[in-house]
Amino acid sequence: MAHHTWTHKISTYTQLGGIETAVLDNGLSRGARIAWINTGTGLRYKIVIDRAMDIADAFYNQHSLAWLSHSGISAPQPFSNKGADWLKTFGGGLVTTCGLTHAGGPESDEYGERGLHGAISNIPAAIESVIQPDPIAGKMEMSITGIIKESQALGTQLELRRTISGKLGEAFIHIHDEVSNRGNTTAPHMLLYHCNLGWPLADEGSRLIWNGQWKARDAGPKIFTQGNDFRTCMAPLEEHSGGGEEAAFIDVAADSDGQAVCGLYNAQLGIAVSIRFSKAQLPWLTNWQHWGKGEYVTGLEPGTHPPIGQAKARMQDTLIYLAPGETRQYDLRFEVLHQEKHIGDFLKTHNIAD
Template sequence: MAAPMLNTSAGKQQWQDKIVNAAQLGGIETSVIDNGPGRGTRIAWINTGTGLRYKVVIDRGMDIADAFFNQHSIAWLSHTGITSPQPYSNTGLDWLRTFGGGLITTCGLSHVGGPETDEHGQRGLHGQISNIAAQIESIVQPDPLAGKMEMSITGTMKQTQLFGPCLELRRTISATIGKATISIHDEVINRGNTPAPHMLLYHCNFGWPLVDEGTDIIWQGQWQPRDKDHVQIFSNKNDFRKCPAPLDSHLGNGEEVAFIDPVMDAAGWCVCGLHNAKIGIALVIRFQKIQLPKLINWQHWGKNDYVVGIEPASNFPIGQAKAREQKELIFLQPGETRTYDLEMEVLDNKENIDIFLNDLTKAN
């Protein structure tokens, strides 16, 4: 395994006096896709040196597409894969045409949910932010020879128009050589001069082989099915916390969704994730409930389209109109900023996986 070789604890490192270029351990590499529907799209590969490596799509809201731990893919990728951004494609179900899946697709910044039209305007599925290119502010590379193991990439995306609303997302994705962790710090700022509606959802998508028959889907909290009249999976009579075999009922657009009020610990953190005992990997998601009070579990078990989504959010994906009606819609005042922190960690040590699972059992 790579992690012990890169041990960042005190004392002499095993790589000391044996490398001159930090890229031999890990770091950030930027490039441009030159073929297919993503031609011309900027990306950044981040390699933590632990077996965890992932692709940040700079031109698609700095979302994360492919992600691997050693030989195992952990993200789900749709038919489309990475496409170039289409920032003005924001009506109806346009969003689905360029939804590549990936480890994280950001939804918002002002609408999360289905297409809708009202006196406040027209909004397409899940908003615009994942189709907006970033302006990169900085790329900080690790410098192990100087004792600096951290790396990060920071950029801003502007979801704006004349006469408003004018929202800006400033995102920093950071990692550390020797740690199988992804950290995302987001700041959403109202750059306009009037209050702006705001909704945000992290569409985290996991696929084979992390997601397989028998994989545990892990979260705690009170829940209810989104579609109460069409329940097959999210029923107390069914074990919806284990991934099933592909389902004929999920061919095409078959799916089920649960809305969850996640449990938090004493420090305000919510913890959820997946565990595949067959390949000895657990993926842990952490977020602050005060920032992201809602959690969504999307299950879509179609043949080949085999995916589970675990999605922390500011609101359930009910749309801006319904959130406004229920007085749950957030409004950012001019100049106001909201911050969000999301962390993912991959565990492959049995002792650490057992601690993760036992802590969740106690919390429940």
């Protein structure tokens, strides 16, 4: 965003972008607090403050980037963490957080009962700060920070401090998370970012970008088989109606700086979305593919684990335990690539021809 083009021509930052908070007032979303973020580049997105500050709608110019479920945004249901109740309030969106103690299917054992993908996405945030840009003073950065508490008296007390930041004139989203154990006992910890990409970004012929050793989640896969082109989005599938789906667990590759990158490229639109994260923080990536009619979505899901659940992670001796007072940090950066050179570099890095 060239400074000289707007110098002395704007009265307020809102003419370029910024953060606008509001409360939804209709249907299932009634009462849910949100924040619209406008980067001034064509990238704009909606943070659902009352749903762990997850990101719902995301657009680049006229193009939607995220898949949104039929129910869309719903107000939080903090006591819905049983069985598959999570699906009843799963709005899709660019980012849905899974955890903080469990990511995977419903399960029950001697350590308790855990619903699908944990409780965190149904917990409202307490907003700590909203920092607006001030372009007239040369400050283009903006951010919103909140605290989300997954806790119970006399039990596990985890806290997620989330900052979502950006910069006027740049088409990126940065999520910085700090997960802390505020209790007096050791707490199990799993975290997965359920990033849901939809039409028109995800469309027939769009290319999924990721590298690493992989294995199909389920026995007898039809998509994730050796020799099959599972990195190209396909037409809607009848067999994916209802609960039909496939997934691959990927030991994601990292560059010399320890950074892993995945994404989706649509040549027809001329845009790509890249997702960058630290391999040390988030060593696993899950690629979820659900090509149902009217439910057409692919997920790229960085995580501390694949979504195998707390019980299996404990059995494999990979479950993370946070000691009282311990904090883990996580960073995720989304970027919209629209210039031919940047897209070319992105594809070349992953040995993919345009």
